[in-house]
Amino acid sequence: MERPELIQQIKKYFTLEELACPHSVAYFGDRAWGFFRQDYLETLLFLRRHYNVPIYCNHDGLTQRGSRCNLCEIVATRKSPYVSAHVLWCAGDFTFLGYTADEVRSEIKGIAHLLPYPVRLEKGVSWVHLDTSAYCQTGKVTEFAV
Numbered sequence: 001m002e003r004p005e006l007i008q009q010i011k012k013y014f015t016l017e018e019l020a021c022p023h024s025v026a027y028f029g030d031r032a033w034g035f036f037r038q039d040y041l042e043t044l045l046f047l048r049r050h051y052n053v054p055i056y057c058n059h060d061g062l063t064q065r066g067s068r069c070n071l072c073e074i075v076a077t078r079k080s081p082y083v084s085a086h087v088l089w090c091a092g093d094f095t096f097l098g099y100t101a102d103e104v105r106s107e108i109k110g111i112a113h114l115l116p117y118p119v120r121l122e123k124g125v126s127w128v129h130l131d132t133s134a135y136c137q138t139g140k141v142t143e144f145a146v
């Protein structure tokens with residue numbers, strides 16, 4: 001999908017504040033859309049349309065579930081290299097309305113062949129961490145534990 005079309009479509013379902021940290025939103029404004037990886041946004045759009053329910057990222061005062069910058073606490077407090085997909089603009093921690101995280105993960109595995117790009121899912125957490133980083137990727141759906 002062409003980039004302008006993709007951004008237009010994703011904006012029907014997500015605001016920038018939901019997918020990016022407040023520092024980036026305040027500093028870059030709408031230009032911050034340009035940081036997100038194409039494969040990530042296309043995957044997110046695919047899943048939003050597939051499930052057809054609200055998918056929440058940053059909500060209820062949470063601000064570090066989408067992209068994270070160097071000012072975000074999770075990043076700023078690290079003493080070792082931090083190259084999470086969250087800082088590469090290709091990850092989010094999501095809640096799918098009406099589904100548990102386990103239900104979403106098992107359905108995503110079931111529709112792996114339909115996914116536009118390979119994804120990685122974090123195992124055993126109560127939220128759906130989904131990213132399109134190629135780090136330690138082993139197939140269409142890679143599950144990892146931190």
Ligand SMILES: [Zn+2]
Binds near residue numbers: 022024
């Ligand atoms: Zn930040």
Ligand SMILES: [Zn+2]
Binds near residue numbers: 086129
């Ligand atoms: Zn995460």
